[in-house]
Amino acid sequence: PAGQRPIDTLVAEFDPDLIVFCRYSGPYTDVIVNAARAMGRPVIFHIDDDLLNVPRALGVKKFVRHNLPPRKRALRYLLSNADLIYVSTAPLAARLENLGVTQPMVRGALVCAADVIAPAEARPVKTIGYMGFDHAHDLKMVLPDLIAFLDEHEEVAFELFGSIPVPSALKRFGPRVRRLKPVRGYDAFMQAFAARRWEIGICPLQPTAFNRLKANNKWVEYTAVGAAVIASRGMVYDTCCAEGCGVLIDGAEGWRDALQHLTRNPDERAHMVARAQRRLEQDYTPARLRHQVLDVFNEAAAQARTAQWTSH
Numbered sequence: 001p002a003g004q005r006p007i008d009t010l011v012a013e014f015d016p017d018l019i020v021f022c023r024y025s026g027p028y029t030d031v032i033v034n035a036a037r038a039m040g041r042p043v044i045f046h047i048d049d050d051l052l053n054v055p056r057a058l059g060v061k062k063f064v065r066h067n068l069p070p071r072k073r074a075l076r077y078l079l080s081n082a083d084l085i086y087v088s089t090a091p092l093a094a095r096l097e098n099l100g101v102t103q104p105m106v107r108g109a110l111v112c113a114a115d116v117i118a119p120a121e122a123r124p125v126k127t128i129g130y131m132g133f134d135h136a137h138d139l140k141m142v143l144p145d146l147i148a149f150l151d152e153h154e155e156v157a158f159e160l161f162g163s164i165p166v167p168s169a170l171k172r173f174g175p176r177v178r179r180l181k182p183v184r185g186y187d188a189f190m191q192a193f194a195a196r197r198w199e200i201g202i203c204p205l206q207p208t209a210f211n212r213l214k215a216n217n218k219w220v221e222y223t224a225v226g227a228a229v230i231a232s233r234g235m236v237y238d239t240c241c242a243e244g245c246g247v248l249i250d251g252a253e254g255w256r257d258a259l260q261h262l263t264r265n266p267d268e269r270a271h272m273v274a275r276a277q278r279r280l281e282q283d284y285t286p287a288r289l290r291h292q293v294l295d296v297f298n299e300a301a302a303q304a305r306t307a308q309w310t311s312h
Contacts, residue, residue: 011035018297020086021078022046025071033081042304044296045078048088048111048215050095052076055210057137079103083307084300089236092213104303106296111215113289116280117194118226120273125199125263129159129227131218133182136164138211142204143169145256150176153263159196194225199269200262202255203231216240220284223276228269230258245276 007028011019012035019036021029023046036043052075054066065071079085079096085105087093093105130139139160150158150173158173160166161180170177180196183189201222205211212235219240222229231237233248241248247258262269 007031008035012039015039016041018042018044018300020044020046021082023048023051024078025051025066025074027070027074029074029077030081033077040304042083042297042300043081044084044086044300045082046086046088047079047096048092050092050210050213052099053210055208057206057208057210059136083303084296086296086300088215089213095213104299106299108289108292108296110284110289110292112217112220113284113286114190114220114224114280115286116226116277117190117224118197120226120270120277122266122270123199124266125153125156125269127157127159127196127198128200128202128259129161129196129198130164130202130204131161131193131221133163136167138204138206139164140167141206141252142202142255143167145253145259146170146202149256149259149263152260156263159198161193161196190221190224193221196225198222198225198227200259201227201229202259203229203237204249204255205232205235205237207232207235207251211235219246219276220280223273223280226273226277228262228272229276230255230262240276240279243275244272245279246272 008031011032018041019032021044033043051066052072054063056063079101080103082103085096085101085103087096087105087107088111090107093107096105132138146158147169150156157176157178158170159178159180162182166177166179183192201218203218205214214236216236219229219231219237229237229241229246231241231246231248233250237246238248240246247262249255249258
């Protein structure tokens with residue numbers, strides 16, 4: 001059909017060693033996979049959310065976009081035809097198996113990695129924040145405690161870094177509550193993030209099935225820029241926040257007290273960040289993530305060779 005030949009030609013001209021679909025649910029999925037097969041190249045599908053079941057809580061626009069039938073068909077095709085599915089977390093792998101995925105799957109120890117950009121520093125708390133996209137429902141959970149804290153600490157500002165709009169309940173704080181637009185390019189984003197000099201970053205997660213499959217990226221990124229982490233317990237942050245590398249909160253209550261404690265104890269906050277950054281430097285390095293991804297590439301090549309051998 002018209003439109004396929006240019007894709008076939010592009011893939012052949014590029015002559016890739018392998019093809020990676022990252023969260024992809026767009027058009028021509030089968031065309032690209034078939035071109036890879038014809039060239040004997042392995043295909044990897046990287047997925048880090050349950051994209052087959054995106055909830056309405058993430059916003060109507062995102063819900064509608066991800067639930068369009070062509071997108072669902074593209075996802076199911078990749079989950080059934082990729083040589084290897086590279087999954088972000090063990091719970092997500094289990095979820096995909098429950099959905100009937102039988103293709104080989106692999107997950108690594110890391111999802112996100114970073115170098116320390118802003119070392120731990122004992123200083124007064126001036127800015128706390130939340131970084132995220134399409135998770136206004138998670139932030140809503142902690143708004144009462146956040147508002148109480150801001151009422152008690154007029155010297156502290158709150159920033160939202162990402163696409164989440166400022167909740168109407170926070171607008172009365174005027175310029176003390178700021179929304180920062182997303183920054184394109186990961187390195188540029190991290191440098192811009194570090195420049196904000198947050199003392200504390202919050203990671204609230206509603207206890208939903210979708211959220212339980214997520215990764216701990218925010219802890220990695222907050223820690224890299226020198227912010228102490230306050231996060232929801234029983235979700236994805238328990239391990240990285242253990243041993244004094246973050247504060248874990250049960251449910252919607254307790255966030256105000258945690259913010260108060262870290263604000264009133266700047267040395268303790270700095271020690272917490274230092275501990276977290278040592279963990280970051282030991283367990284979440286870009287070099288370790290790079291080796292993990294290269295191992296996935298090698299595994300995909302091996303799976304492709306096995307599939308070719310068994311098909312003959």
